[in-house]
Amino acid sequence: MPAVSTVEDICRSLVALDRIDHEVWAIDGELRDEPQAITADADTLAAHKAEHARLETTLKAARSEAGAFERELANIETRRTRAQNRIANLVTAEQIAATEREIANLGEQADEAELSALEGMESVEKITWSRDTEVTAIATGEVALAVRREAWNGRKAEIETRRSVLETEREPLFGDLRGDVARRYKVGWNMPFYKPPSGLTGADGIMCTTCRTTLSPKWVQECRRFDTLHACDSCKRILCFDPDAPPPVQAEVEAEVHADG
Numbered sequence: 389m390p391a392v393s394t395v396e397d398i399c400r401s402l403v404a405l406d407r408i409d410h411e412v413w414a415i416d417g418e419l420r421d422e423p424q425a426i427t428a429d430a431d432t433l434a435a436h437k438a439e440h441a442r443l444e445t446t447l448k449a450a451r452s453e454a455g456a457f458e459r460e461l462a463n464i465e466t467r468r469t470r471a472q473n474r475i476a477n478l479v480t481a482e483q484i485a486a487t488e489r490e491i492a493n494l495g496e497q498a499d500e501a502e503l504s505a506l507e508g509m510e511s512v513e514k515i516t517w518s519r520d521t522e523v524t525a526i527a528t529g530e531v532a533l534a535v536r537r538e539a540w541n542g543r544k545a546e547i548e549t550r551r552s553v554l555e556t557e558r559e560p561l562f563g564d565l566r567g568d569v570a571r572r573y574k575v576g577w578n579m580p581f582y583k584p585p586s587g588l589t590g591a592d593g594i595m596c597t598t599c600r601t602t603l604s605p606k607w608v609q610e611c612r613r614f615d616t617l618h619a620c621d622s623c624k625r626i627l628c629f630d631p632d633a634p635p636p637v638q639a640e641v642e643a644e645v646h647a648d649g
């Protein structure tokens with residue numbers, strides 16, 4: 389037989405039950421969300437590693453290309469020096485003119501190759517910077533992930549223990565509730581629109597604190613006096629006051645007086 393009898397006792401049990409259920413709900417949220425957040429962090433880290441590997445490959449190609457432009461430039465410069473040295477030994481005006489054209493031509497080629505070599509070096513610098521950014525991100529990410537995982541291992545054990553304590557405390561509270569009260573409490577708790585979930589609501593004057601619907605003043609009075617239990621028509625939560633709560637502040641008293649009239 390249920391041990392709970394008076395409305396005041398029922399309210400006391402409901403308040404205790406709702407507190408426990410709220411804490412269990414918060415723990416379950418943490419047990420669900422934190423592993424997901426850790427997985428997301430691990431995914432981000434893996435993405436940085438993949439980007440780092442891609443940049444290393446790109447950097448290798450860019451270095452090789454820049455090196456090729458530098459060798460080409462050196463080669464052109466060698467040819468230009470040789471042509472310049474040759475001029476002194478030339479006799480005919482045609483030969484001299486042809487060599488001068490060759491030197492001018494090699495000069496243009498050298499300018500082009502130099503530009504390409506500079507661009508190649510700039511590209512190498514940019515990729516190196518990006519690569520180094522990834523190196524930093526990986527190092528930071530690995531430390532942060534390790535710290536988060538370790539913290540979670542401790543926290544998880546702690547809240548799982550707390551959860552089983554709460555379950556043990558909850559069992560007699562819920563088990564001793566009158567069937568209709570337990571049913572109404574569950575209906576209120578399972579209403580999906582109001583977060584965090586709760587089986588109970590309060591009144592701000594005659595307004596439901598959960599859904600802001602105007603309640604029957606008579607109901608509010610009856611609930612405050614622990615004469616009977618009512619549930620809000622709109623959010624379905626049981627209008628339940630904590631019998632052990634400190635006395636209401638002046639504003640609430642005034643609202644109550646107003647509701648009486």
Ligand SMILES: [Zn+2]
Pocket residue numbers: 589596597598599600601620621622623624625
């Ligand atoms: Zn409501």
